[in-house]
């Protein structure tokens with residue numbers, strides 16, 4: 001149950017402390033509860049590319065609540081109403097996809113704030129976020145615990161980094177290598193030299209704006225490299241990738257000719 005307490009991700013990013021997390025795409029409360037006990041700083045529940053509903057998102061939030069881990073959620077779009085539903089469920093850190101302008105960034109931040117400064121609908125007495133009405137000052141202080149991380153994952157997004165970073169209420173910018181590769185003409189090849197050069201330039205510019213950066217790392221080596229470059233919010237893998245790799249490795253240990261039938265190039 002979410003009530004008012006400091007957002008450790010936001011605090012850590014402001015203090016320059018790395019935050020390492022795991023991507024949850026199985027939509028499984030049990031998988032989330034298991035991963036929540038593994039020592040990550042955060043788990044992300046993906047509403048864009050995983051078949052999450054509000055009910056499955058709620059079940060995963062509830063499954064990890066006792067662990068104290070910070071939950072991050074990615075809505076399927078920048079839609080104001082969906083962002084409000086996520087926040088009412090108790091999501092306190094949002095990763096919002098495909099941001100390409102300051103105007104979009106302002107609208108997203110506004111969707112996380114109540115009027116008069118924002119556009120978030122008011123339902124504090126029935127929302128899990130307010131402890132179902134038990135946090136009397138929720139309306140006045142909700143914004144203090146909400147962390148807004150915006151995804152830069154297209155050429156227009158790259159072009160708008162400085163204007164997006166300058167928007168008040170934006171806590172970090174997060175690079176999405178897969179979509180960025182597609183936007184740059186290298187669909188399925190986030191390791192392409194042009195994509196990697198664009199990512200390096202984007203990280204440099206985000207740092208120059210004084211904003212924390214995040215990224216979806218392609219593998220543990222990439223994650224270590226990004227952390228070494230000062231990227232603070234790093235996704236180091238996915239629940240699906242872990243399950244597939246672990247199952248494949250286990251079978252190969254028992255049936256040596258099993259081989260690895262994996263078809264994708266990027267084990268995310």
Ligand SMILES: O=C(O)C(=O)C[C@H](O)[C@@H](O)CO
Pocket residue numbers: 046049151153175176177178179180216268
């Ligand atoms: O573009 C990206 O890369 C991301 O935003 C992360 C992916 O969407 C994630 O689902 C892993 O494929």
